Amino acid sequence: MTTPIGPPPPFDPELAAALDVIGAHLPSSVTADMIQPMREGALTAVAGEPDLTRGGTFTVTRRAVPGPAGDPDVELLILTPHDADHPLPGIYHIHGGGMIVGDSTTGVDVLQDWATEVPSVIVSVEYRLAPEHPHPAPVEDCYAGLEWTAKHAAELGIDPSRLIVAGASAGGGLTAAVALLARDRGGPALAGQLLLCPMLDDRNDTPSTLQMAGRGVWDRTANDTGWTALLGPARGGPDVSPYAAPARATDLSGLPPAFIDVGSAETFRDEDVAYATRIWQAGGQAELHVWPGGFHGFDLLVPQAAISREARAARLRWLRRLLGA
Amino acid sequence: MRDLAARLTALDPDAGAALRVIAYFDRLTEGRAGLEAIVRGAAVLAGCPARLSDDHRRLHLRVHPDGTDATAAPADPAWMSAPVGDGSVLWLERPGPPGPVDAMILERAAGAARTVLDRTRIHPAALLDLVLDADAPEPSRLQAAARLGLTANSRVRAAALPGGKAHLMTETDPPLDPQARAGIGPAGPIAALPASYAEARTALRFTAEGTGRDPGPRVVHAEDLGGLALPAAVAEPVPDVQALTRVAATAPWALATLDAVAEAPSLRAAATALRVHHSTLQERLSHIDHVLGWDFRTPHGRLRLQLALALRRLTRSA
Numbered sequence: 015m016t017t018p019i020g021p022p023p024p025f026d027p028e029l030a031a032a033l034d035v036i037g038a039h040l041p042s043s044v045t046a047d048m049i050q051p052m053r054e055g056a057l058t059a060v061a062g063e064p065d066l067t068r069g070g071t072f073t074v075t076r077r078a079v080p081g082p083a084g085d086p087d088v089e090l091l092i093l094t095p096h097d098a099d100h101p102l103p104g105i106y107h108i109h110g111g112g113m114i115v116g117d118s119t120t121g122v123d124v125l126q127d128w129a130t131e132v133p134s135v136i137v138s139v140e141y142r143l144a145p146e147h148p149h150p151a152p153v154e155d156c157y158a159g160l161e162w163t164a165k166h167a168a169e170l171g172i173d174p175s176r177l178i179v180a181g182a183s184a185g186g187g188l189t190a191a192v193a194l195l196a197r198d199r200g201g202p203a204l205a206g207q208l209l210l211c212p213m214l215d216d217r218n219d220t221p222s223t224l225q226m227a228g229r230g231v232w233d234r235t236a237n238d239t240g241w242t243a244l245l246g247p248a249r250g251g252p253d254v255s256p257y258a259a260p261a262r263a264t265d266l267s268g269l270p271p272a273f274i275d276v277g278s279a280e281t282f283r284d285e286d287v288a289y290a291t292r293i294w295q296a297g298g299q300a301e302l303h304v305w306p307g308g309f310h311g312f313d314l315l316v317p318q319a320a321i322s323r324e325a326r327a328a329r330l331r332w333l334r335r336l337l338g339a
Numbered sequence: 340m341r342d343l344a345a346r347l348t349a350l351d352p353d354a355g356a357a358l359r360v361i362a363y364f365d366r367l368t369e370g371r372a373g374l375e376a377i378v379r380g381a382a383v384l385a386g387c388p389a390r391l392s393d394d395h396r397r398l399h400l401r402v403h404p405d406g407t408d409a410t411a412a413p414a415d416p417a418w419m420s421a422p423v424g425d426g427s428v429l430w431l432e433r434p435g436p437p438g439p440v441d442a443m444i445l446e447r448a449a450g451a452a453r454t455v456l457d458r459t460r461i462h463p464a465a466l467l468d469l470v471l472d473a474d475a476p477e478p479s480r481l482q483a484a485a486r487l488g489l490t491a492n493s494r495v496r497a498a499a500l501p502g503g504k505a506h507l508m509t510e511t512d513p514p515l516d517p518q519a520r521a522g523i524g525p526a527g528p529i530a531a532l533p534a535s536y537a538e539a540r541t542a543l544r545f546t547a548e549g550t551g552r553d554p555g556p557r558v559v560h561a562e563d564l565g566g567l568a569l570p571a572a573v574a575e576p577v578p579d580v581q582a583l584t585r586v587a588a589t590a591p592w593a594l595a596t597l598d599a600v601a602e603a604p605s606l607r608a609a610a611t612a613l614r615v616h617h618s619t620l621q622e623r624l625s626h627i628d629h630v631l632g633w634d635f636r637t638p639h640g641r642l643r644l645q646l647a648l649a650l651r652r653l654t655r656s657a
Contacts, residue, residue, distance in 0.1 A: 027370020031363045031380060318383050318406025320376065 022225045023279045026307030028319040033230075036315065042228055044112065044236035046243070049145070052115045064119065068126055071096050072136075079162040082154035090159050091118040093136040094171055095129060103205075103337040104172030105129070106163055107138040108156050108192070110183030110311075112213070112232065112240035114144055121182055124314070127326070132333045135172050137163045141188070145243035149258040152244070153191045157201070160192050164202030176337050178206040178270070183232070183282075183311065184240060186212025190260035190272075190289070197268050204270040206336045208329065211276045211310055212286055215261035216241040216249050220284035230279055230309035237281050261285050267296035273332045274300060275325060277308020303328055357443045360384060364447035374455050378402045378429070381448040385431045385441055390414065391452055393427040395463035397488025421445035423452045425463075463487065471497060471505055473533035484529040496526040497536035499543040505536060520546050520557045535561075541571045544653050551591055554598035555652055567649055579647035580654055586630045593630075596623050600635060601645045 025033065033040075044052070066074045073094045078087040095102065105128065109120035118140040125136045141155035160179065167174040181189035186209040193207045218237050227234040241249045241259075248254055256263035272293055276286040283304065290302035305312070305325050313322035363384060367377055374391060379402040381389035390401040392414060401409050414420075419435040420428050429449045431441060469475050469483040481491070487507065489495060498506040498515060499522040508515070508523070515521055522543030524535030538561035545564060547555025561568065587594040596613060603609035610620040628634070635644040 024370065027367050027372035028376045028379070030370055031366035031372075032383075034362045034366055035359045035384075318379060318404065320379070320406070323406055 019221045019224055022229055024307055025230070025279050025309060026305075026312070026319065026321050029307060029309060029312050029316050029321065032316040032319065033309065040231060040315075042230055042233040042236065044232070044239050046145075046239050049114045049239070049243070064123060066091075066093060066119065066122070066126075068130075071130070072126065079159060082151075082158050085151070085154070085158075088155045088159045088162075089118065089140040090163065091122070091136075091138040091140065092170060093122065093126065093129070093138070095133050095135070098133065098135070098171050101168070101171055101173035103132065103134040103176035103178065104163065104167060104170065104174075105134050105136050105208075106160050106177065106179045106192075107136055108141070108179070108181035108185040108188040109138060110181065110185040110213075111143075112236065113152060113184045113244045114240055116143075116185075121185070121314070124182075125180065128330060128333055131330050132337055134337070135170055137170065137172075144240075145246075148246060149244050149255065153188055153195070153257050156188050157192045157195045160196065161201055174203075176205050177202060178208060178336070179204055180208035180210070181212070182210035182314075184213045186210050187214050187260060190214060191257045193269055193272075194260060194263055195257055206271045206273065207269065208332075209272060209274045209286070209289075210329075211280065211282050212260075212274065212289070213237070213240065213282060214259060214289055215285035216245055216254050216259040217261075218250065220288075222283035222285075223281050226279060226281050230281075231312075231315070232281055232310040234281060261289060265296065266292045267298060269293060269296075269298050271299040271336065272301070273329065273336075275303040275305065275328065277310065277312055278304050278306045279308060280310040282310065301332055356440045360440065360443045360447055364451040368451050368454050371458075372451075372455075374398075374452055375400055375402065375408075377448055377451045377455065379406055380451075381429065381431060381444050382406075384444050385433070388432040389448070390430045390432065391423065391427060392430070393423075393425075395426050396486070398427070419445060421449040423449045423456065425456065427452065427456065459486075467505055467507065470507070470529065470532050471536040473537070477530055480532070481529055484532070489529055491529070493529060494526045495529060495532065495535075497524040497532050497539045498522065499524070499536060499539035501543070505539075507532070515558070518557075520548070521559075522546060523558065523560045525562050538568070541568055544571060545649055547652050551595040552587075553655075554595040555648065567646075570646075570650055571653055576654065577647070577650050579643065580651045582631050583647055583651050586627055589626070589630055590623075592623065593627060596620070597627065597631075597635070597644060598648055600624070601641065601648055 066072065073096055075092040077090045077092060079090055081088045105125055107122060107125055109116045109118060111120055118138040122136060122138050129136055139156050139159035142151045144152065164174060164177060167177065179189045179192055189207055190209055190212055193204055196202050196204055218234060218241060223234050245254060245258060254262050274286050274290045276283050287304060290300040293300040305321055308321060313325045316322055363380055367380055378389050378391050378400045382402045382404045386404050388401060388403050392399050403409055414430050417434045419431045419433060419437045419441055423429050429445060429452055431445060437445060466483040466487050470480050493509050495507050495509045498508055500506055501520055522539045524539035527535055542559040542561040542564060545559045546557055547553045549555060549557045586597060599609040599612045603612050606620060607617055610617045633643060634640045
C-alpha cells in the first residue's frame with residue numbers, strides 16, 4: 015500500500031454526459047436524514063407501477079414463507095416464465111438499496127431480461143431494512159427465503175442443481191453473505207453467485223472509497239450511512255460478522271462460482287476486486303469485470319451506453335455458460 | 340433515467356433542456372467520445388433513432404434510443420438533419436421542422452461529430468491518394484483503406500475519372516453515374532488497388548466523349564481491353580490515325596460514321612445506330628472510301644479500322 019492515491023479515475027464519457035443530465039436528481043452523498051424521503055420516492059422517480067407480468071410472459075406470485083426462528087414471515091416475489099413446462103434454473107434475488115431502501119421489485123426488471131434470454135424462475139425476497147432492523151435481520155431474512163426456495167424447488171418449477179443467488183449493490187453484499195451462510199450451515203447447494211457491484215466492506219476505507227468521496231453515485235458518506243444503519247456503532251470496528259460484511263470473511267474457500275462486476279470509478283471497486291482475488295487465492299472460481307469509467311450502478315442509470323451494453327452482455331454470457339441454456 | 344428524452348422534455352424547453360443538451364455533448368467532446376457515442380446521444384436525447392451518414396467514408400451509423408445499432412434504410416429527406424461538414428450529415432429520424440430542443444440536439448451533436456472527424460483527420464481525398472499509391476508502404480495503404488470503410492477482405496476496383504480524379508468501387512457500392520466518363524480497373528484485394536488504378540487510367544485513355552466529333556464509349560473496363568491495352572505503352576503517331584484525322588476534317592459526321600461501322604455488327608445496324616437511312620449511309624461511306632485509303636468492309640480492314648479508332652483516342656488523350 016505504498017502507492018499514493020491519485021485523483022478519481024475519469025468517468026466513461028458517455029456515462030459522464032448522462033450523469034450531467036440526471037445529476038441534479040441523484041446526490042452522491044446520502045445521509046441518514048435522507049432515508050425516509052428516499053423510501054417515499056423523492057430521489058428515484060419511477061413512472062408508474064412496473065408491469066411485473068411483462069405483458070403476460072411471467073406469472074407473478076407472492077408467498078409468505080417462514081422467516082428466521084422467532085421472526086415474522088418473509089414474503090417472496092416469484093416470477094415464473096409463462097410457458098415453463100420443465101424445471102428451469104432458479105435465480106434467488108436480493109435487491110439493492112444500501113440496506114436502507116428498496117423492495118423485492120427493485121431491480122427485478124434486470125433479472126426478467128436475463129430470464130427472457132435464459133429461461134429461469136426468479137424468486138425475489140422482501141427482507142427487513144435497516145436501521146429499523148439492523149444486522150442480522152436483513153441477511154437472516156434473505157437466508158430463510160433461500161432455504162425455503164431450495165426446499166420447495168420442485169414446487170416452484172426450479173431445477174435444484176441450477177439454483178443461483180444474485181444481487182446488486184447492498185443486495186450483492188447480502189448475496190455474498192447468504193452464500194457464506196449456505197456453506198457454513200450446510201444449507202442449499204448453490205450453482206453460482208452473481209454479485210453486481212456488491213457492497214462488501216463496512217470499513218469504508220479502501221483507496222477507491224477515498225478517491226470517489228463526493229463523486230459519482232453512492233460515495234463514502236452514503237456508504238457510511240448504509241453501514242451505520244445496518245451495524246450501528248460497531249461499523250468499522252473489530253467485531254463485525256462476515257455475514258454482515260463478507261469482506262470480513264477470513265475463509266473464501268468452498269464457495270459457488272462467482273461473477274463479480276464493478277466500475278473503476280466507484281466506491282466499491284477495491285473491495286470487489288479484492289473479493290474476487292481472495293476467492294482465487296482460496297482455490298475458488300470467479301469471473302471479475304472492472305468496467306473502466308463506470309460509476310455505481312452505471313448500467314441501470316445509463317442503459318444505452320456502449321459500456322452498459324457490454325456489461326449486461328457479459329452477465330448473460332456467464333449465465334448461459336453456467337446454466338447451460 | 341431509462342428515458343432521458345422524457346426528462347428533457349419535462350424541462351423548460353428554452354432554458355433547462357437546451358443547457359442539458361449543451362452539457363451532454365460538451366462532456367462527450369471533453370471525454371473524446373467516438374462518433375457512435377455522439378449519434379447515440381442524439382438518439383437518446385431526442386427519443387428517436389439518429390444516424391450519421393458520410394458517403395465518402397462509407398460511414399453509416401444508426402442508433403436506436405435504447406442504444407442498439409441497426410442497419411439503415413436510406414434516409415428520408417423529410418427528416419430533420421444538420422450538416423456535419425465535408426459531406427457528412429447528422430439525422431434525427433423524425434419529420435421537421437425541429438423544435439427548439441431538437442434543433443439544439445442537431446446543432447450540438449453535429450458540432451461534436453465534426454470535432455471527432457477533424458481530430459481523427461479523416462480526409463477522404465488524402466486517404467484515396469494513399470491507397471492508390473504504389474510507392475506507399477502496404478501497411479499504410481491498408482490502414483487508409485480501413486479508414487475509407489473498406490474491410491480487409493473487400494474486393495474493390497479503382498476507377499480513373501477525367502482530371503486525374505479517382506474513385507473506389509466495391510461490389511456493394513452503387514454503380515457510377517452512367518453519364519460519367521471513366522476507365523475502370525479490375526476488382527481485387529485492397530493491396531492491388533495501385534495496379535487496378537494504373538489499368539483504370541489506361542482504360543480512361545480509350546474512352547471518348549461519345550459525341551459526333553469524339554465518338555466512342557464513355558466508360559471502358561480495363562478487363563475488356565485485352566491486347567488493345569498494349570499500344571497504350573507506345574504512343575507513337577501511326578499513319579492510320581492521321582488518315583482518320585483527314586476523314587474527320589471532311590464532314591462533321593465522318594468520324595461518327597466510321598465509329599458506328601466499326602462497332603455495329605452490320606452496315607444496316609450501323610445505319611440504325613446513326614439514325615440515318617441505309618442509302619444515306621452508303622453515300623457517306625463512298626465519300627469516306629477516297630480519303631481513308633483502305634477497305635474497311637473486309638474482316639481485316641474492319642480490324643484495322645477498330646485499331647485505328649482506339650489508337651486515335653489513345654494518342655488524343657495522351
